[in-house]
Amino acid sequence: MSDVLLGFKPGEECSICKGRCCKECGCSLSPDDLTEEQLKALGAEETCTEFLKSENCLYAIDMARLKGSVFYYLRMRSKCYTFIGIEGYGECIALTDKGCELSFEKRPKGGRGLKSSADFRCIQEYTPEEMVVDWKPYQKVLEAIWKKYSAELEADGTIEKCEKAYEMMMRERMKNRQV
Ligand code: SF4
Numbered sequence: 001m002s003d004v005l006l007g008f009k010p011g012e013e014c015s016i017c018k019g020r021c022c023k024e025c026g027c028s029l030s031p032d033d034l035t036e037e038q039l040k041a042l043g044a045e046e047t048c049t050e051f052l053k054s055e056n057c058l059y060a061i062d063m064a065r066l067k068g069s070v071f072y073y074l075r076m077r078s079k080c081y082t083f084i085g086i087e088g089y090g091e092c093i094a095l096t097d098k099g100c101e102l103s104f105e106k107r108p109k110g111g112r113g114l115k116s117s118a119d120f121r122c123i124q125e126y127t128p129e130e131m132v133v134d135w136k137p138y139q140k141v142l143e144a145i146w147k148k149y150s151a152e153l154e155a156d157g158t159i160e161k162c163e164k165a166y167e168m169m170m171r172e173r174m175k176n177r178q179v
């Protein structure tokens with residue numbers, strides 16, 4: 001696991017930008033963001049699925065690619081979506097009109113590791129290379145769940161429903177802005 005405790009408080013530019021990063025995708029977690037109990041749940045497919053499906057869970061398994069290899073990790077869930085992430089798509093479930101509903105300390109490492117910049121070229125200090133190392137012990141379980149449920153949710157139309165609900169939410173928002 002990475003040994004650096006990252007933390008860049010949002011800069012003044014964040015209040016101008018109003019969370020472009022949070023609108024694109026929820027923060028990536030590091031296993032360090034989870035409690036001991038949650039980490040234990042990640043040890044087996046059944047307990048991990050139960051944890052992700054639990055009512056208050058805000059996380060989703062997603063996949064990413066680094067140098068041609070795929071890896072699986074947890075990130076904040078997207079609005080309207082389920083515990084299966086689709087390549088980092090969608091506005092974070094914790095983003096409200098007033099900003100992130102989580103205190104800075106409670107934000108995942110990918111959020112605390114994002115260094116804002118006045119030119120809006122914000123830099124992510126929690127790198128994919130570190131994520132690959134951090135999430136290595138959990139690959140087998142996360143991959144099995146992601147593959148099983150992404151196929152199931154695709155086949156039963158859930159993913160399509162999520163996409164439609166998300167589109168609807170965005171359209172409503174645009175309409176309200178025009179009124
Ligand atoms: S970190 Fe960058 S993209 Fe995110 S809210 Fe701040 S300025 Fe915007």
Ligand code: SF4
Binds near residue numbers: 019093102
């Ligand atoms: S957890 Fe907070 S900081 Fe991270 S993407 Fe969601 S709203 Fe933004």
